[in-house]
Amino acid sequence: MGYQLVETITVGSGGAASIEFTSIPQDGVDLVVKLSSRHDTTSSLTEIRFNSDSTNRSSIRLTGDGSSVFSGSQSNIWARGNRSDATSNTFANSSFYISNYAGSTAKSVSVDGVGENNGTLAYQEIDAGLWNDTSAITAVELFPNSGNFVQYSTASIYKITAD
């Protein structure tokens, strides 16, 4: 009942270009993905896509970086990963809430993320995302928009049941 862990994936030595969950049960109501990530490039963007579809995604974000705040929109859905030039061993943390993932309507996504870099440039961000596809979500993939996840980046996926 409630939150049930489906799977956890931790990146091993050598890094990984993506983290993918491919065996998502269809008996939940919502999905939650928790991500702790760091990249091997100076990109801080970690994207999420569903069923290997890189199209039909959009989102609006509100971001603070420690000195300013701004809002924008983009044609994908992302969270933040710590960059390679961030303080060693620091990782960003994000949570994706995917509502009615097994339903037959477009999928709305809520994203909360925060990075920390020893008091210097970092990000806190909330996003409203949409995957404009009516298919049930059977696979979830996370990937840096440049480079790889480094070792110890970790993602867990949970289903939320309504019974």
Place this chain on the structure above:
Amino acid sequence: MPTPTHTLIEAVTLATSASSVTFSSIPQTYGDLVLALNIKPTAALNVRLRVNGDTGTNYNYVVMAGNGTAASSASAASQDFIYLDYTAYTNITASVIQANFIDYSTDKHKSILARASNSTTGVNAQGIRWASAAAITSMEIYAISNQFDVGSTFHLYGIAKAL
């Protein structure tokens, strides 16, 4: 078998459009409550909340919001309702809304943290205080202008604070 963190109290999926949904007789056996909504609109609407049927001016909030173009923040005291979606009002696409009710049954003013995401209109995060020491025993989620459409889901979970 892990201990469930979220226990479903009640789930409502609309079979016909409606202007409000009420959870009554909320048990007092949990530490916190989590409200998870997937709102489809019949047309543009805002989602409001009242607890315990309280129509007095006992609601206070501070909010940060982004609409894809601009970031903003606002606050207000002595309101007779609270917006769950504030500027991220529900329009065209479904909204994902989550609200956490902290220590909902203890003898103090109640803190509520709310997040709303709509990929058309934006995102917001709110801190809310209900200026009452009464335990929360019911809550009404209602629409201003238009209705919640068929398929909208309303889930209320309890979170235990002790094993």
